[in-house]
Amino acid sequence: xxxxxxxxxxxxxxxxxxxxxxxxxxxxxxxxxxxxxxxxxxxxxxxxxxxxxxxxxxxxxxxxxxxxxxxxxxxxxxxxxxxxxxxxxxxxxxxxxxxxxxxxxxxxxxxxxx
Amino acid sequence: xxxxxxxxxxxxxxxxxxxxxxxxxxxxxxxxxxxxxxxxxxxxxxxxxxxxxxxxxxxxxxxxxxxxxxxxxxxxxxxxxxxxxxxxxxxxxxxxxxxxxxxxxxxxxxxxxxxx
Numbered sequence: 476x477x478x479x480x481x482x483x484x485x486x487x488x489x490x491x492x493x494x495x496x497x498x499x500x501x502x503x504x505x506x507x508x509x510x511x512x513x514x515x516x517x518x519x520x521x522x523x524x525x526x527x528x529x530x531x532x533x534x535x536x537x538x539x540x541x542x543x544x545x546x547x548x549x550x551x552x553x554x555x556x557x558x559x560x561x562x563x564x565x566x567x568x569x570x571x572x573x574x575x576x577x578x579x580x581x582x583x584x585x586x587x588x589x
Numbered sequence: 590x591x592x593x594x595x596x597x598x599x600x601x602x603x604x605x606x607x608x609x610x611x612x613x614x615x616x617x618x619x620x621x622x623x624x625x626x627x628x629x630x631x632x633x634x635x636x637x638x639x640x641x642x643x644x645x646x647x648x649x650x651x652x653x654x655x656x657x658x659x660x661x662x663x664x665x666x667x668x669x670x671x672x673x674x675x676x677x678x679x680x681x682x683x684x685x686x687x688x689x690x691x692x693x694x695x696x697x698x699x700x701x702x703x704x705x
Contacts, residue, residue: 479631518677520632520696566631575622575645577694579631 477502479569481580488557489588496552496583498567506572511552515563526550562587593682593697601703607668610700612680614661620684621663622694623655626677638663675704
């Protein structure tokens with residue numbers, strides 16, 4: 476079975492600095508997708524970035540980028556120029572190419588220090 | 590474009606009762622997934638509906654059931670509520686998954702269910 480592990484329950488970063496959130500996953504599949512979701516106190520789950528496993532190039536969305544290490548099964552999220560609005564729970568997630576469900580990690584709570 | 594909406598926002602029920610949670614999909618989306626998020630945990634997949642039929646299910650007992658209507662709105666029903674059913678229930682809508690594609694799931698704000 477596939478699993479997603481986030482080993483950092485909480486992290487803090489100074490406003491305008493860069494922070495990296497870690498995620499590892501386990502799968503025997505070759506066709507899958509990886510995601511980072513943000514869940515602010517409003518509870519709305521928002522997709523931050525996604526990565527297709529077949530793509531070697533790391534995904535980037537403005538201040539958010541990933542470091543996808545397929546062989547190591549690692550998928551970290553880097554947030555550059557952190558802003559107060561980035562404070563939230565961040566979930567790493569996995570989806571098989573052939574199945575419907577998204578498997579989430581336990582999350583990392585990110586605090587932004589002014 | 591209307592986003593995913595869920596009702597009610599909060600709900601308190603007693604153990605043994607039954608509950609129905611509702612979800613309206615984002616316009617144009619015909620697939621809806623339900624997730625349970627216990628406090629301090631990541632969401633767990635309950636099931637998915639496509640064209641009014643269950644199209645995948647997670648490790649949840651049969652007392653968790655669902656419906657999808659012709660307008661693609663959906664209900665999650667939970668019978669014989671247990672204390673451990675207390676959680677945030679999230680609904681997400683998307684276009685149908687096709688081989689080689691992972692359409693984004695758009696989440697609603699959730700329903701907070703408390704079972705006492």
